[in-house]
Amino acid sequence: xxxxxxxxxxxxxxxxxxxxxxxxxxxxxxxxxxxxxxxxxxxxxxxxxxxxxxxxxxxxxxxxxxxxxxxxxxxxxxxxxxxxxxxxxxxxxxxxxxxxxxxxxxxxxxxxxxxxxxxxxxxxxxxxxxxxxxxxxxxxxxxxxxxxxxxxxxxxxxxxxxxxxxxxxxxxxxxxxxxxxxxxxxxxxxxxxxxxxxxxxxxxxxxxxxxxxxxxxxxxxxxxxxxxxxxx
Amino acid sequence: xxxxxxxxxxxxxxxxxxxxxxxxxxxxxxxxxxxxxxxxxxxxxxxxxxxxxxxxxxxxxxxxxxxxxxxxxxxxxxxxxxxxxxxxxxxxxxxxxxxxxxxxxxxxxxxxxxxxxxxxxxxxxxxxxxxxxxxxxxxxxxxxxxxxxxxxxxxxxxxxxxxxxxxxxxxxxxxxxxxxxxxxxxxxxxxxxxxxxxxxxxxxxxxxxxxxxxxxxxxxxxxxxxxxxxxx
Numbered sequence: 282x283x284x285x286x287x288x289x290x291x292x293x294x295x296x297x298x299x300x301x302x303x304x305x306x307x308x309x310x311x312x313x314x315x316x317x318x319x320x321x322x323x324x325x326x327x328x329x330x331x332x333x334x335x336x337x338x339x340x341x342x343x344x345x346x347x348x349x350x351x352x353x354x355x356x357x358x359x360x361x362x363x364x365x366x367x368x369x370x371x372x373x374x375x376x377x378x379x380x381x382x383x384x385x386x387x388x389x390x391x392x393x394x395x396x397x398x399x400x401x402x403x404x405x406x407x408x409x410x411x412x413x414x415x416x417x418x419x420x421x422x423x424x425x426x427x428x429x430x431x432x433x434x435x436x437x438x439x440x441x442x443x444x445x446x447x448x449x450x451x452x453x454x455x456x457x458x459x460x461x462x463x464x465x466x467x468x469x470x471x472x473x474x475x476x477x478x479x480x481x482x483x484x485x486x487x488x489x490x491x492x493x494x495x496x497x498x499x500x501x502x503x504x505x506x507x508x509x510x511x512x513x
Numbered sequence: 514x515x516x517x518x519x520x521x522x523x524x525x526x527x528x529x530x531x532x533x534x535x536x537x538x539x540x541x542x543x544x545x546x547x548x549x550x551x552x553x554x555x556x557x558x559x560x561x562x563x564x565x566x567x568x569x570x571x572x573x574x575x576x577x578x579x580x581x582x583x584x585x586x587x588x589x590x591x592x593x594x595x596x597x598x599x600x601x602x603x604x605x606x607x608x609x610x611x612x613x614x615x616x617x618x619x620x621x622x623x624x625x626x627x628x629x630x631x632x633x634x635x636x637x638x639x640x641x642x643x644x645x646x647x648x649x650x651x652x653x654x655x656x657x658x659x660x661x662x663x664x665x666x667x668x669x670x671x672x673x674x675x676x677x678x679x680x681x682x683x684x685x686x687x688x689x690x691x692x693x694x695x696x697x698x699x700x701x702x703x704x705x706x707x708x709x710x711x712x713x714x715x716x717x718x719x720x721x722x723x724x725x726x727x728x729x730x731x732x733x734x735x736x737x738x739x740x741x742x743x744x745x
Contacts (some may be wrong), residue, residue: 296536300527300529301529379643381640382650387649394647404635411632411634412634415630419615420619423615424672426656426676429654436675440656
């Protein structure tokens with residue numbers, strides 16, 4: 282029964298959890314998840330309908346740019362999880378989105394991979410963006426890339442020039458830079474902008490020229506697709 | 514009740530269907546899906562536990578390189594689906610993987626989007642590859658792209674040079690070309706190769722230098738990730 286399970290709970294809508302995610306959450310002895318300093322966990326919130334009497338292990342992750350802070354948190358958390366695994370408990374770590382796609386789970390996995398581990402994929406945020414737009418992310422012969430607002434202008438413009446479909450995640454702080462890159466590569470008209478996808482405060486802007494040239498929230502994204510696409 | 518629903522059933526394991534996919538399949542009046550000339554549909558096979566008395570609409574898609582053939586099939590199928598929608602029926606189209614990620618659904622969507630439409634995302638094959646490998650697709654600051662074996666050598670080598678993580682889908686026919694590109698960009702040691710992920714005949718090769726230099730099956734993929742990754 283001892284196993285460490287990374288469970289993707291998807292982007293926000295609890296109905297977008299997989300049957301496998303639900304089974305592993307329900308059968309876990311312990312549910313672990315990151316919390317902010319207010320004690321909130323979006324992943325736990327998504328999974329709440331399937332939480333009954335499992336033991337809970339919240340892991341406080343302070344907001345910090347210093348990677349040493351994260352390092353200590355993951356060291357400490359993996360030590361705690363190891364104790365539970367040694368007691369023959371099944372520990373499920375809940376992650377928003379997909380556990381192997383830009384997710385904190387990967388830092389625990391690298392520390393605990395000598396144990397029996399299982400990874401349950403989840404719907405990722407670019408996929409939920411495409412669904413919110415009801416617009417194909419990629420079609421038959423198109424190329425596709427995912428980058429983040431942290432990349433520099435050269436890299437972003439390069440991706441916008443070479444790739445058909447581009448998702449730019451974590452766009453908030455970098456919004457002004459990204460709008461400039463879209464303009465420089467003549468892709469402003471092909472871009473869509475989304476905030477808080479699938480939540481009550483979801484916001485979609487189909488005409489990104491209307492966006493204010495200032496920073497946006499962390500949970501925001503640009504989706505750029507070709508205006509002219511292969512028709513079959 | 515009239516609506517056209519694109520339902521992603523995920524990469525193969527029926528447990529990787531979402532709760533939302535199951536609900537829409539169970540509540541549909543009609544289930545549509547592509548079949549090959551033997552009448553087989555992988556998407557229907559994945560969903561079979563949830564098929565009871567829904568009307569079935571198999572759509573024969575011949576294997577053909579001529580895009581006119583596909584064009585006619587989608588025209589014909591969307592006309593049939595329109596008739597059902599006009600009868601106030603709910604039609605769910607089952608797709609392997611995700612309906613908006615390299616999927617045939619997008620060609621029906623473009624023909625039927627004036628109706629009420631819903632899209633239910635599904636786990637895509639790069640995600641199931643990462644789970645099969647138990648290996649992160651992307652970490653914090655990494656860039657990620659998905660290309661196909663149809664791209665030319667210049668583009669593939671360029672992607673391998675500029676991006677941290679690369680998934681090369683539909684690698685079968687192009688296997689020899691891809692191996693050459695991996696060698697030319699010094700990324701042979703960072704590549705993993707997978708066939709038929711999640712099926713009985715799943716095959717994973719962690720050392721792609723062992724692969725025979727000849728074509729592989731259609732359902733095959735290379736996953737390339739950095740050997741040295743950010744540690745947090």
